[in-house]
Amino acid sequence: MTELLEVEGLTVKFESAAHHLELVRDASFEIGTGEVVAMVGESGSGKSITARAILGLLRRNHRMTVEGNARLAGRELLALAEAEMREVRGRRVSMIFQDPVGALDPVVSIGAQVLEAVRRRRSGTRPEQRRRVIELLASVGITDPELRAKQFPHEVSGGMCQRALIAIALAGSPELLIADEPTTALDVTVQAQVLDLLKRLRDERQMSVLLITHDMGVAAQTADRVLIMYAGSLVEQGPTADIFGHPCHPYTGGLISAVPRVDAPRSRRLVAIPGSVPEAADRPAGCAFHPRCPLADDRCATAMPGPRRLGNQIAACHRAEEARDSQVHRWQAGPGGGGAGRLPEERAAL
Amino acid sequence: MLVGVTALIFFVLRALPGNPVVLLTQGDPGITQAQIRHIEDNYGLNKPLLVQYGTFIWHALQGNFGVSYLTKEPVMSSIGAQAGATVELTAAAVVLTGVIGIGGGLLAAMFRDTWVDSSLRVLSLFGSAMPLFWTGVLLILVFSFTWRLFPSSGSGTFSELVLPAFSLALAGSGLLVRLVRNSMLDVMGQEFVTALRAKGLPEYQVLVRHVLRNALVPAVTVLGVQIGALLAGAVVTETVFTRQGLGSMLVQAVQNKDYPTVQALVLIIATVYVIVNILVDISYAYLDPRVRTTLTK
Numbered sequence: 001m002t003e004l005l006e007v008e009g010l011t012v013k014f015e016s017a018a019h020h021l022e023l024v025r026d027a028s029f030e031i032g033t034g035e036v037v038a039m040v041g042e043s044g045s046g047k048s049i050t051a052r053a054i055l056g057l058l059r060r061n062h063r064m065t066v067e068g069n070a071r072l073a074g075r076e077l078l079a080l081a082e083a084e085m086r087e088v089r090g091r092r093v094s095m096i097f098q099d100p101v102g103a104l105d106p107v108v109s110i111g112a113q114v115l116e117a118v119r120r121r122r123s124g125t126r127p128e129q130r131r132r133v134i135e136l137l138a139s140v141g142i143t144d145p146e147l148r149a150k151q152f153p154h155e156v157s158g159g160m161c162q163r164a165l166i167a168i169a170l171a172g173s174p175e176l177l178i179a180d181e182p183t184t185a186l187d188v189t190v191q192a193q194v195l196d197l198l199k200r201l202r203d204e205r206q207m208s209v210l211l212i213t214h215d216m217g218v219a220a221q222t223a224d225r226v227l228i229m230y231a232g233s234l235v236e237q238g239p240t241a242d243i244f245g246h247p248c249h250p251y252t253g254g255l256i257s258a259v260p261r262v263d264a265p266r267s268r269r270l271v272a273i274p275g276s277v278p279e280a281a282d283r284p285a286g287c288a289f290h291p292r293c294p295l296a297d298d299r300c301a302t303a304m305p306g307p308r309r310l311g312n313q314i315a316a317c318h319r320a321e322e323a324r325d326s327q328v329h330r331w332q333a334g335p336g337g338g339g340a341g342r343l344p345e346e347r348a349a350l
Numbered sequence: 351m352l353v354g355v356t357a358l359i360f361f362v363l364r365a366l367p368g369n370p371v372v373l374l375t376q377g378d379p380g381i382t383q384a385q386i387r388h389i390e391d392n393y394g395l396n397k398p399l400l401v402q403y404g405t406f407i408w409h410a411l412q413g414n415f416g417v418s419y420l421t422k423e424p425v426m427s428s429i430g431a432q433a434g435a436t437v438e439l440t441a442a443a444v445v446l447t448g449v450i451g452i453g454g455g456l457l458a459a460m461f462r463d464t465w466v467d468s469s470l471r472v473l474s475l476f477g478s479a480m481p482l483f484w485t486g487v488l489l490i491l492v493f494s495f496t497w498r499l500f501p502s503s504g505s506g507t508f509s510e511l512v513l514p515a516f517s518l519a520l521a522g523s524g525l526l527v528r529l530v531r532n533s534m535l536d537v538m539g540q541e542f543v544t545a546l547r548a549k550g551l552p553e554y555q556v557l558v559r560h561v562l563r564n565a566l567v568p569a570v571t572v573l574g575v576q577i578g579a580l581l582a583g584a585v586v587t588e589t590v591f592t593r594q595g596l597g598s599m600l601v602q603a604v605q606n607k608d609y610p611t612v613q614a615l616v617l618i619i620a621t622v623y624v625i626v627n628i629l630v631d632i633s634y635a636y637l638d639p640r641v642r643t644t645l646t647k
Contacts (some may be wrong), residue, residue, distance in 0.1 A: 008604055090550030103545040105560045107638055117549050152639040168549060 004175055004208045005054070007029040008254075012046070014280070021280040023029060023049045025232045026068070028307070031176065034206040036199065038219035038240075040255065041229030042057050042277045047212045050229075051178045053078075055087040055093055056162035072176070094169035098181035100161035104153040107264055109147025110164045111137075117171035136167040141197060146347065159190035166197065176208045193220050216259045220244055228252045231278055231288035238313030246324050247317035250293045255328040286316070294324075295319045355614070355620040358411070361405050370395065370419050370607045393419075406613065415614035420606050425614045429596065435505045436595035438585055440516065442511055443580050446519035450571060454523065455472060455569070456562060462535060470527055473552055476598050477524030486517040486590035505593035511620020514591045518583050522576040529572050533565040567637050574630030578623045 012024040022048040031037045039047050049058070054077060058064045070077045082089065084117040096307040097103035104113060114133045124132065130309050131216075137145035139164040153161050162182060169177055170266060179198060183191035199222060202209055210233065213219055219240070226243045247253045257271035275292040278284060284291055290300035299318050307316045310324060315321055371389055373459060375381050409416065415425040458470040480488075493513055494502035502595065504510045532596040538561055546556045588597035596615055603611035634641045 052544075057544055057547055086550050086552065088550075089548055095545070095548040097541055097545055102541040105542050107563055107641075108560065116555075118550065120550055132531070152643075154640050155643060165545070172550070180414060221530055234369070 003030045003035045003326050004032050004035075004073060005210075007050075007069070007072045008071075010050060010053060010070060011067040012049050013065045013067070014056065014063055015065070019281055020099075022278055023064075023232055024053065024178065027229075027234045029227050029234060029237055030222075031208050031210055032176070033208055033251060034202060035224050036209040036211060036222055037227060038211045038213055038223035039227045039229060040213055040216060040219050042214055044277055045229045046232040047229055048180050051095065051212055055089055055095060055178065056080065056082070076238045084157070090117060090169070090174070091177045092174055094172065094174040095178040095180065096162065096165045096169050096182050099185050100158050100182075101153050101166050102184075103165055104161055104343060106153055108158070109150055109152055110161075114149070114164065114167050114171060117168045120172060128162055132171075133167075134149065136171055137164065140164075140167045141193070141343050142167070145155065146178075155249075156179075157190075159194065162186060162190075162194055163197070163318070166194075168200075168203075169203065173205070174207065176210065178210045178212070180212045181214070182211070184214070198222065216255050227339035228255070231283055233288065233316060234307070234317040235289065235317065238311075247327050248310050248313045248320040248324045249317045250295050250319075250323045251289050253323060287316075290302045290313075295323055352620055352622060353407075356407060356545060356617055357403070358405060359613055359616040361399070362512075363607070363612055364399060364402075366607065368607050370609060376540045410613075410617065411609040415617075416610035418603075418611050420603065420608045420611070425610045427597070428611070429614060429618065430595050431592055432599050435593060436588070436597060437595065438511060439505075439514055439584055439587065439595060439638075440577070440580050441529045441643035442515035443518035443522070443583075444577060445575075446515055447522040447576060447580070449517055451526025452530050452562070452566075452569065453535060453572070454527035455565075456557065458562075459534035459538065460557060462531075468580035472578075474524035474527040476579055477520045477527075481520070482517065482521050482586045483590050485520055486514070486587055489517050490591070493578065505588075505591075505595065510591075510645055514593060517590070518587050519582055521583060522580060526569060526572055526576065526645075530562075530565055533568045534561050537561045537564040559605050563637070567634060570633055570637065576624045581619050581622065604613045611618050 007030070008028045010027040011025055014023050027050060029037070029044075029240070033287070039050070041047050052058050053066045054070045056067055056077065059082065066078055072088065076186050077088060097307070102109065106114050111133055113131075114130060116134050116137055118129050118136070130294045131220045133149060137148060142160060142163050148156060148160065148164070153164075153246055156164075166182075167221075175257065177198070186194060189230050195218065198211070201207055211222055213218070214241060223240050226237065226240050227234055228243070228249060236243065236247065237254045243252060244256060247256060251273070254271070254273035258273060271273055273292055276292075278288060282323070284301070286292070286301045287301075287305050291295040291298065297319070303318070305316045305318045307314045308320060310320055371386055374389055374393070375385075383592075388395070394402055397405075406416075412427065415429075417423065418425050418428060421428060441465070452472065454470050461467050476480045477485075490502040490513065493499045501510050502511045534557075543556060543561060546560055547553075584595065585597035585600055586597045587593070587602055592598075596619075600612065600615045602608075603615065635645055
């Protein structure tokens with residue numbers, strides 16, 4: 001698989017009188033063409049900041065500086081001038097958001113907002129562009145698109161707004177779609193529909209998707225590969241099957257154990273990771289996860305672990321081997337190859 | 351509300367010292383008591399106040415505001431003759447207020463925290479802090495006497511309109527600049543603005559087509575209130591620039607205790623104010639589809 005997006009050493013700093021913070025610290029990852037990559041982490045771990053940095057959306061904030069590289073099909077994005085970056089936005093890389101109603105202009109009709117995206121391609125006559133708006137709305141599963149185009153965001157459901165946003169994102173036929181918690185604000189049934197829609201679009205258009213989520217279940221269901229983020233750093237990444245089969249970072253293991261399972265005995269208690277994510281301002285020295293980590297030793301409290309490759313995975317943990325060996329039994333890959341790496345309840349649902 | 355205004359102005363006027371009969375007789379010293387009584391009878395001035403008020407309301411409802419004590423002409427026809435100049439002045443000032451206020455607010459928001467923003471902040475503070483007559487006199491000094499660009503007085507031609515309209519607009523637009531700036535910055539903090547940028551829209555389209563439109567709802571409210579202030583300001587401005595118009599007419603009428611003219615003018619100004627604010631409420635529905643939905647439900 002060829003790499004579409006290569007991110008290398010991405011660091012986002014925030015400076016103010018009181019703080020000097022690293023919101024994202026030295027993140028490196030790739031997204032292949034037609035690949036769905038899930039970025040998982042708790043809120044405040046730097047997922048959205050990473051996504052916005054790639055699209056150059058942090059530039060207006062004079063207190064933020066972005067360092068590192070982000071290459072889209074070999075072309076460096078972070079060095080682009082604003083006008084060039086604008087050509088990338090919406091045409092090569094699009095984005096959808098967590099709160100779909102809030103991500104649409106409340107005083108402009110849905111159709112007009114899609115039309116604005118369609119018009120950026122500067123092709124076709126007005127009636128053709130209007131037809132294209134209706135086609136786009138229909139292609140994301142909006143029934144009665146003619147009516148919906150005339151309606152305003154507050155008049156339709158959150159799921160409908162998210163579909164409209166996806167239609168806007170697709171108007172420029174982007175190669176990469178960044179979906180920032182696209183289902184968090186939606187009902188569970190709608191959530192599944194939107195995820196299915198994203199997978200279908202990936203299949204139809206060979207579009208890559210960076211799916212940002214805090215939900216390991218969503219990642220397991222949707223992604224080819226998973227990135228785990230903790231306190232601004234990528235702590236682990238690898239193919240979904242490997243990550244869920246034998247996580248190499250204790251934090252990943254903790255996230256997996258925290259997912260409720262239908263097939264677990266009723267007596268099983270949900271395992272929560274003790275403690276909470278440290279704020280960017282008071283991250284501990286060494287590995288940011290060590291105060292909450294069951295495997296932590298003296299080295300973890302002083303030295304920050306760098307990323308290391310273990311098989312298909314990359315983990316930033318001093319004790320990655322032990323973590324892998326101690327957690328392997330919990331998430332055995334299923335015997336029937338196709339189900340490998342899926343969560344047990346997923347296999348049951350198939 | 352309008353009934354309240356009529357009552358207030360009616361009784362306050364009559365509580366003021368001075369006798370309109372003196373005006374009617376032009377202070378003729380040789381006038382007899384019988385003549386005064388005759389005049390009072392004619393104008394209904396010797397009837398109880400409440401009866402006078404009732405008669406005034408009854409006639410006003412029929413569009414009859416009586417005859418001016420000063421000119422002896424029907425009040426409505428003098429108002430008709432003077433209204434044009436004031437409408438012209440207020441309309442020009444409203445347009446200017448809107449352009450300066452919204453344009454300035456847009457600029458301040460676009461260049462927030464730069465020198466553009468700070469200078470606009472200072473200017474708008476000056477604009478709203480300076481009394482109208484002072485701004486007017488300053489403008490006359492600079493543009494009429496020093497640079498001789500525009501005439502300092504008169505009404506009728508376009509160049510005579512420029513300075514008064516500006517001095518009126520400067521007072522009103524200061525507040526509007528701040529308001530538009532702040533409400534634009536509020537809107538710019540919302541997620542949909544990030545989404546519009548992520549869509550690849552050029553910044554001016556994001557700001558003008560989306561942010562400004564969202565920010566206009568509170569701005570229009572203030573503009574509506576400002577129109578009331580502009581009408582009141584016209585009184586001062588017309589005097590400073592010695593223009594014709596309802597403002598000058600009102601000042602003259604008050605000075606001469608010309609009851610019918612004052613009553614008619616105040617009632618008309620109050621009516622215009624109410625109508626403007628109704629129009630503002632209607633414009634919400636145009637600007638914000640969410641209001642439209644609540645209305646149709």
